[in-house]
Amino acid sequence: MTFPLGSHTASPNPLDDARALGAGALQLTLGDPQSWKKPAFAVPSFREDAQAEGVAVFVHSPFVLNVASTNNRIRIPSRKLLQQHVDGAAEIGAQGVVVHGGHVTADDDPASGVANWRKCIDGLEIQVPILIENTAGGNHAMARHLDALARLWEQVAASDNAPNVGFCLDTCHAFAAGLSMETLVDDVLAITGRIDLVHLNDSQGGPGSGVDRHANLGEGLIPPEMLVEVVRAAGAPVILETPGGVEAHARDLEWLRARL
Ligand SMILES: [Zn+2]
Secondary structure: OOOOEEEEOOOOOHHHHHHHHOOOEEEEOOOOOOOOOOOOOOOOOHHHHHHHOOOEEEEEOOOOOOOOOOOHHHHHHHHHHHHHHHHHHHHOOOOEEEEEOOEOOOOOOHHHHHHHHHHHHHHOOOOOOEEEEOOOOOOOEOOOOHHHHHHHHHHHHHOOOHHHEEEEEEHHHHHHHOOOOOOHHHHHHHHHOOOOEEEEOEEOOOOOOOOOOEEOOOOOOOOHHHHHHHHHHHOOOEEEOOOOOHHHHHHHHHHHHHHO
16 A cells, blocks of 8 residues: 555644554644634744654644635635635645635526636635545535536636645535445546545435435445445545544544455
């Protein structure tokens, strides 16, 4: 295995969880994920320690952020917040900043959401790559269905900043979105040309349900062999965002390692 495995952690010292799991990667937020506040992550010597211990670090940006929005009062603060998180990620030596694809409303032309993404990407100072994540639900999402993702990526690819825009594939979101799990990695790669990170989650919601409810590996509705196959085929770092803390994540990692 050449790619690191790890989990999302909300621990005050995130490396404690990675150590307990024997993980080669971790994901964290730089502040309250539901907040618009400027990130304030200040664990002493985190960057140096993560580097010394060989732990790949990923930052998840706040869920409130929606750079696709046609509403100025959401879109403009979203861009600002994303930039702050990219800056914060650079400070702690992270490899990527995960950001959800976002959505427009039923009254909007999806093309305006895609255009907003392009402006955001063009205007960002991307010292750390942003990784756009597929989402589970909504009919006006930028990165739920493959045709929408293809429209989005046309614009991503046309930006001068394209080399610093990657993709984060979430298995729960893909399954709940109704995407084919058998061909998922190939289908995504045909559009984006890259998968930089896998969010490995089982799903409580059924195929096409649009329900974003993560489950521990083997305890949801995704056939186990398909979860494993996505990990193998993507060949990218893997982060669990499954329920529970270190103990549950240890079980999930064991589940995965036993099958890889
Ligand atoms: Zn995710």
